[in-house]
Amino acid sequence: MLTAESVGLDYRNGGSVNRAVDGVSLSIDPGSFLGVIGPSGSGKSSLMYLLSGMKRPSRGRLAFEARDYAAMQAAELMRLRRRRFGFVFQQHFLINYLSVFENVLVGAVRRDHATAARAHQLLGQVGLADELHKRPFQLSIGERQRVAVVRALVHLPAIVFADEPTASLDQATGRQVVEVLGHFRQQTGGAVVVVTHDPDMLTGADQILHMRDGRLN
Numbered sequence: 001m002l003t004a005e006s007v008g009l010d011y012r013n014g015g016s017v018n019r020a021v022d023g024v025s026l027s028i029d030p031g032s033f034l035g036v037i038g039p040s041g042s043g044k045s046s047l048m049y050l051l052s053g054m055k056r057p058s059r060g061r062l063a064f065e066a067r068d069y070a071a072m073q074a075a076e077l078m079r080l081r082r083r084r085f086g087f088v089f090q091q092h093f094l095i096n097y098l099s100v101f102e103n104v105l106v107g108a109v110r111r112d113h114a115t116a117a118r119a120h121q122l123l124g125q126v127g128l129a130d131e132l133h134k135r136p137f138q139l140s141i142g143e144r145q146r147v148a149v150v151r152a153l154v155h156l157p158a159i160v161f162a163d164e165p166t167a168s169l170d171q172a173t174g175r176q177v178v179e180v181l182g183h184f185r186q187q188t189g190g191a192v193v194v195v196t197h198d199p200d201m202l203t204g205a206d207q208i209l210h211m212r213d214g215r216l217n
């Protein structure tokens, strides 16, 4: 579904070049769970930016459903991200003056009855059925991150990219967040990519890639 062939990303500052991602090849199949693990600075986030089309590669080729990213305009890539991908970050980026329910729907591709019904259902599944009208600041950190996960899933993305989604959470709360992603895979056949430095968050992964100095090993 998504393929990366020998992709690289350089950051240039002054005369020096930092090869943040260096010759990575991988493929992501529908419904699969890919884990990426590695120390801070090893290029995990940079790899996610390449896979999701947020940054253009310095080298190599990327394609989603046989569409080459290099042949797509920035606006097309943005549309691809919005419609087909979902994102979860270490920070939840919820909007404090909107309710839980509004936060889930605010960026949704469609805001129709089906999407609203799915938002209800997903918030119920993550134990937030009674918190729909609360504001983010009234929730615990773990609850906020579950809202952010529901927001990433509500448009039924083909792939969810989660970059250290459990890094601000304790172990038990972190596991809950990963379990929500697992249910999503089973129910919709969507794929999940989780970046972490905690191997315990990758139980059940189909594939675990170890990153170091921009390379997989």
Ligand SMILES: Nc1ncnc2c1ncn2[C@@H]1O[C@H](COP(=O)(O)OP(=O)(O)O)[C@@H](O)[C@H]1O
Pocket: 011, 012, 018, 020, 038, 039, 040, 041, 042, 043, 044, 045, 046, 047
């Ligand atoms: N915007 C940037 N400009 C220059 N260098 C960057 C930038 N973002 C990341 N880097 C560098 O690229 C390397 C990989 O960073 P990153 O992808 O954030 O790793 P990780 O997510 O594994 O911590 C690091 O050496 C980091 O300092």
Ligand SMILES: [Mg+2]
Pocket: 044, 045, 046, 163
């Ligand atoms: Mg990172």
